Amino acid sequence: MRHKAILFVGLLGLLATMAPAQDTPPSIVDAYEALADTILSLRAAEHGFVRAMLDGHRHAAQVRYAQGNWEAAAAEIALFANEGDNAIGGVRKRLLEGGHHFNAAGEEQGIFEPGYVVVTSAAKTKLLAASAALRQAADETARAAAWADFEAVAAELLAAE
Secondary structure, X not given: OHXXXXXXXXXXXXXXXXXXXXXXXHHHHHHHHHHHHHHHHHHHHHHHHHHHHHHHHHHHHHHHHHHXXXXXXXXXXXXXXXXXXXXXXXXXXXXXXXOOOOOHHHHHOOOOOOXXXXXXXXXXXXXXXXXHHHHHOOOHHHHHHHHHHHHHHHHHHHHOO
16 A cells, blocks of 8 residues: 555656646736736826816916016916825825825935925925015016025926936
8 A cells, every 4th residue: 555655646747747836817917918008097196186287387477577577477386396285185195194105215214205207396495485585576687586596496306217
């Protein structure tokens, strides 16, 4: 009986080496690849959306500035700095609560505020300072300086890929 057991175990070992390796079916791999593509493209879409929104606020600020409406231009600069208004902030909060942190590593290092996609914490500080300076400017020289500060930061953020 012992010989039969040894023979049986040996036969099982031989069959195991002859059996094909277990693989995930290609259809499952393809489906997972498609899911990964979707997830990554959604990330790119979010980045593109935020850049487009920022570009819209920059353009609105340029129009208001050219019209001499300093308060409205400063408000658009603040919206740029905050990556949108309170409604957009609510969406960002919802994403964060769902576990989506676009710049998680940057948040951990203090580079980005939670949920921010393009505007860094340092850039936000500069942008809000430019907004305040434009609101408080008493003459064209001070307005031009505040505007130049905004344009420099905005151009750098929107040029970055």
